Amino acid sequence: MEEFKKIKKAHDQWEETTVKKVTSRFPERKETFVTGSDIPVERAYYPASFDEEKWNEEIGFPGEYPFTRGVQPTMYRGRFWTMRQYAGFGTAEESNKRYKYLLEQGQTGLSVAFDLPTQIGYDSDDNMSIGEVGKVGVAIDTLKDMEILFDGIPLDKVSTSMTINAPASVLLAMYIAVGEKQGVSRDQLRGTIQNDILKEYIARGTYIFPPEPSMRLITDIFEFCSQEVPKWNTISISGYHIREAGSTAVQEVAFTIADGMEYVNAAVKAGLDVDQFADRLSFFFNAHNDLLEEVAKYRAARRIWAVIMKERFKARSSKSQMLRFHTQTGGSTLTAQQPDNNIVRVAIQTLAAVLGGTQSLHTNSKDEALALPTEDSVRIALRTQQIVAHESGVANTVDPLAGSYYVEELTNKIYHEAMAYIEKIQEMGGMVKAIEKGYVQKEIQDAAYRYQKDVEKGERIVVGVNKFAVKEEAPKDLLKMDPTLREIQIKKLAHIKQERDNEAVRRSLQNLEEAAKRSDVNLMPLIIEAVKGYASLGEICNVLRDVYGEYRESIVL
Amino acid sequence: MKEKKLRILIAKPGLDGHDRGAKYVARALKDEGYEVIYTGIRQTAESIVKTAIQEDVDFVGLSLLSGAHNELFPKIVELLKENDAEDIVVFGGGVIPEEDIPFLREKGIQAVFTPGTPIKTIVDFIESQRND
Numbered sequence: 001m002e003e004f005k006k007i008k009k010a011h012d013q014w015e016e017t018t019v020k021k022v023t024s025r026f027p028e029r030k031e032t033f034v035t036g037s038d039i040p041v042e043r044a045y046y047p048a049s050f051d052e053e054k055w056n057e058e059i060g061f062p063g064e065y066p067f068t069r070g071v072q073p074t075m076y077r078g079r080f081w082t083m084r085q086y087a088g089f090g091t092a093e094e095s096n097k098r099y100k101y102l103l104e105q106g107q108t109g110l111s112v113a114f115d116l117p118t119q120i121g122y123d124s125d126d127n128m129s130i131g132e133v134g135k136v137g138v139a140i141d142t143l144k145d146m147e148i149l150f151d152g153i154p155l156d157k158v159s160t161s162m163t164i165n166a167p168a169s170v171l172l173a174m175y176i177a178v179g180e181k182q183g184v185s186r187d188q189l190r191g192t193i194q195n196d197i198l199k200e201y202i203a204r205g206t207y208i209f210p211p212e213p214s215m216r217l218i219t220d221i222f223e224f225c226s227q228e229v230p231k232w233n234t235i236s237i238s239g240y241h242i243r244e245a246g247s248t249a250v251q252e253v254a255f256t257i258a259d260g261m262e263y264v265n266a267a268v269k270a271g272l273d274v275d276q277f278a279d280r281l282s283f284f285f286n287a288h289n290d291l292l293e294e295v296a297k298y299r300a301a302r303r304i305w306a307v308i309m310k311e312r313f314k315a316r317s318s319k320s321q322m323l324r325f326h327t328q329t330g331g332s333t334l335t336a337q338q339p340d341n342n343i344v345r346v347a348i349q350t351l352a353a354v355l356g357g358t359q360s361l362h363t364n365s366k367d368e369a370l371a372l373p374t375e376d377s378v379r380i381a382l383r384t385q386q387i388v389a390h391e392s393g394v395a396n397t398v399d400p401l402a403g404s405y406y407v408e409e410l411t412n413k414i415y416h417e418a419m420a421y422i423e424k425i426q427e428m429g430g431m432v433k434a435i436e437k438g439y440v441q442k443e444i445q446d447a448a449y450r451y452q453k454d455v456e457k458g459e460r461i462v463v464g465v466n467k468f469a470v471k472e473e474a475p476k477d478l479l480k481m482d483p484t485l486r487e488i489q490i491k492k493l494a495h496i497k498q499e500r501d502n503e504a505v506r507r508s509l510q511n512l513e514e515a516a517k518r519s520d521v522n523l524m525p526l527i528i529e530a531v532k533g534y535a536s537l538g539e540i541c542n543v544l545r546d547v548y549g550e551y552r553e554s555i556v557l
Numbered sequence: 558m559k560e561k562k563l564r565i566l567i568a569k570p571g572l573d574g575h576d577r578g579a580k581y582v583a584r585a586l587k588d589e590g591y592e593v594i595y596t597g598i599r600q601t602a603e604s605i606v607k608t609a610i611q612e613d614v615d616f617v618g619l620s621l622l623s624g625a626h627n628e629l630f631p632k633i634v635e636l637l638k639e640n641d642a643e644d645i646v647v648f649g650g651g652v653i654p655e656e657d658i659p660f661l662r663e664k665g666i667q668a669v670f671t672p673g674t675p676i677k678t679i680v681d682f683i684e685s686q687r688n689d
Contacts, residue, residue, distance in 0.1 A: 117572065135625055483627070557580060557583060
C-alpha cells in the first residue's frame with residue numbers, strides 16, 4: 001500500500017513538472033484521447049491505478065475461475081486456435097470444392113456460409129428468393145444439397161461450424177443425416193450451429209418466427225444434443241453482428257452476455273439442469289482495430305460470464321463457467337478504397353483475437369468490402385493467421401498482456417460498464433423485453449451514428465477514406481456469381497420432389513405440425529425424420545410458419 | 558420563397574439484414590432537413606413501390622449488401638414506371654462492384670453510392686435533382 005502511494009505521488013509530480021513543461025510548448029495531438037469505443041484514455045498508466053490486491057479474485061491464472069486469462073491453462077502452448085475460414089457460395093458442388101481447397105491449405109475446421117434464402121427458410125424456387133440464391137453463401141434446399149456439400153469430407157475428422165439461426169434445427173438435422181450416410185454416429189459429430197436468434201432481432205435480420213417459439217426451438221436443440229450429440233456446440237452466442245451494426249466494445253460484450261443469460265433462463269425454465277447444457281454454449285466475438293481495447297474486451301467477457309454462471313445460475317461445473325469463443329475480424333472496418341490496406345487491418349485484428357485468447361478465428365479477406373473474396377485473397381487471410389501463430393511469438397506464453405496497467409484498467413472498465421448494461425436489461429425483464437422495447441437497437445444505433453459522424457467530421461481517421469485518399473482504378477478480378485444459379489437450383493429441387501416418396505414427406509410434415517402445436521414434445525427427431533425423406537427446408541419452415549406465425553421488426557430510427 | 562421539403566424513402570429490398578448504412582443515411586438526411594421514411598429490412602419490390610407512392614416521396618434510396626442489386630434495383634424502377642410514378646428518383650448504395658454501376662445507371666438508378674461515401678455527396682445529388 002505504501003509503495004502504491006509513493007508511485008501515485010511520483011505520477012502526480014511527473015504530470016506537474018515533466019509533462020507540463022512539454023505540453024506548454026508542444027500541445028498534444030488532441031484535447032482528449034479515447035478508444036475505438038469512446039472510453040477515455042490516460043496519458044500513461046501506472047501501478048497505483050490498478051488494484052493488485054484483487055489479482056487472485058479478478059485476474060488469477062489461466063484455466064481457473066474467473067478465467068480472465070483464458071479458459072485453458074496452457075492455451076496455444078498446447079494447441080493453436082482453430083483456423084476456420086467462413087466460406088460458401090453458389091451451389092453445393094462449388095462450395096465443396098472451396099472447402100477441400102481450404103483443408104488442403106492447412107485450415108483445420110470448416111465454416112459454412114448459407115445463402116440468405118436458406119437462412120430465412122425459403123426454398124430457391126420461392127419468390128422471396130429472387131436475386132439471392134447462392135449469393136452470400138451456398139444454397140441448400142434438401143438433404144441432397146448437404147450430401148453434395150460434404151462429399152468426400154469425413155464428418156468424424158472435421159469440425160464444422162454452420163452460420164444458421166432461425167432454421168438451425170433443420171440444418172443440424174441434415175448434418176446428422178449426412179453423418180449417418182457416411183457411417184458417422186451422432187456422438188462423433190463435432191461442430192457448432194449459430195442458433196442465436198436474439199441477435200437476429202437486434203442486428204442481423206435473418207429471423208423467421210416470434211421470440212417465444214424461437215426460444216422453444218433452441219431449447220429443444222439444447223436438450224436433444226445433450227443426449228444425442230454431446231460434442232456439438234448447440235449455440236454460438238454472437239456479439240459479432242452487434243458490433244458490425246455499430247455498437248461499442250462494451251455494448252458488444254453486454255448485449256451478447258445478456259442474450260446468453262436469456263438462453264440459459266429459457267433452458268432452465270424448460271426443465272434442464274444448468275450443468276447439463278451450459279458447457280456446450282459457445283460465443284462469437286468481433287475483432288476491431290483498437291488492439292488493446294479488444295484484448296481487454298475478451299478478458300472482461302470471460303470474467304463476466306464466469307461470475308454470472310457461478311453466482312446467478314449456480315453452475316457447479318467449471319466448464320459451464322468458461323466462455324469459449326470464436327472470433328471474426330471486423331467486416332465493417334474494411335475499406336473498399338485501397339483494399340490492400342485491409343491486409344494490415346486484418347493482421348492487427350488477428351493479433352487482438354490471439355492476445356485475447358480466442359478458441360478459433362476467421363480472418364476476413366482484403367476484397368470483402370467489394371464482393372465475395374477470391375481464392376487468392378482468402379489464402380492471404382489464412383496466411384495472416386499462420387504468420388501470427390508461427391512467427392510472431394505471441395502464442396508462446398498465455399495472456400501476455402496481463403499486468404499491463406492499461407490493459408488491466410480497460411478490462412475492469414469494460415467489465416463494470418457491461419455489467420451495468422446487463423443489470424439494466426435484467427430490470428427491464430430480460431433481453432426479449434429489451435428487444436421488444438427497441439432499447440437495445442436504439443443504443444446500438446446511437447453509437448453507430450456517433451461513430452459515423454466522427455468519421456464525417458474527420459475526428460476519426462479511416463486511412464484511405466477520409467485521409468490519405470488516392471485516385472483509384474476500379475478493382476478487377478472480383479468473384480462473380482453465376483446469375484443462372486437459381487435456375488439450376490430450382491431444377492434440382494423439382495427433380496428431387498419427383499423422385500422422393502411424397503406420401504412419406506406429407507406424413508412427416510403432418511407429424512411435425514402436430515408436435516409443433518404441443519409444448520411437451522422435442523421437435524428435433526421429427527425434423528430429422530422429415531429431412532431424411534427429402535422434405536425441403538422451405539416445406540419444413542412453412543409448416544412452422546403456419547403454426548407459429550412470423551416476426552415483424554419494430555423499426556427504430 | 559420557401560423551398561419544398563423533399564420526401565425521401567430509404568428502403569431495403571432483398572433479404573440481407575445489414576441495415577447500418579441504410580439507417581445512418583436515413584438519420585443523416587433527416588438531420589439535413591429532409592422528410593425521411595425508412596422501410597425496415599427484407600422488403601419486396603412491390604411493397605417498396607407501394608410505400609413510395611402512398612407516402613408521395615420524391616426519392617427512393619435503396620440499400621443492398623447481398624449482391625442481389627442487379628436483379629432487385631431495376632425491378633423497383635420498372636414497377637414505379639408501371640404505376641405512373643417514374644418521376645420518383647431512384648438511387649442506391651451498398652456493396653456494389655464498380656463494374657455493375659453502368660448497368661444500374663442504364664436501368665434507371667440515377668446514382669449509386671458505394672462504401673465510404675460522405676453524406677454530403679448524397680445531399681449534393683439530391684439537391685441537383687430538385688426540379689422546382
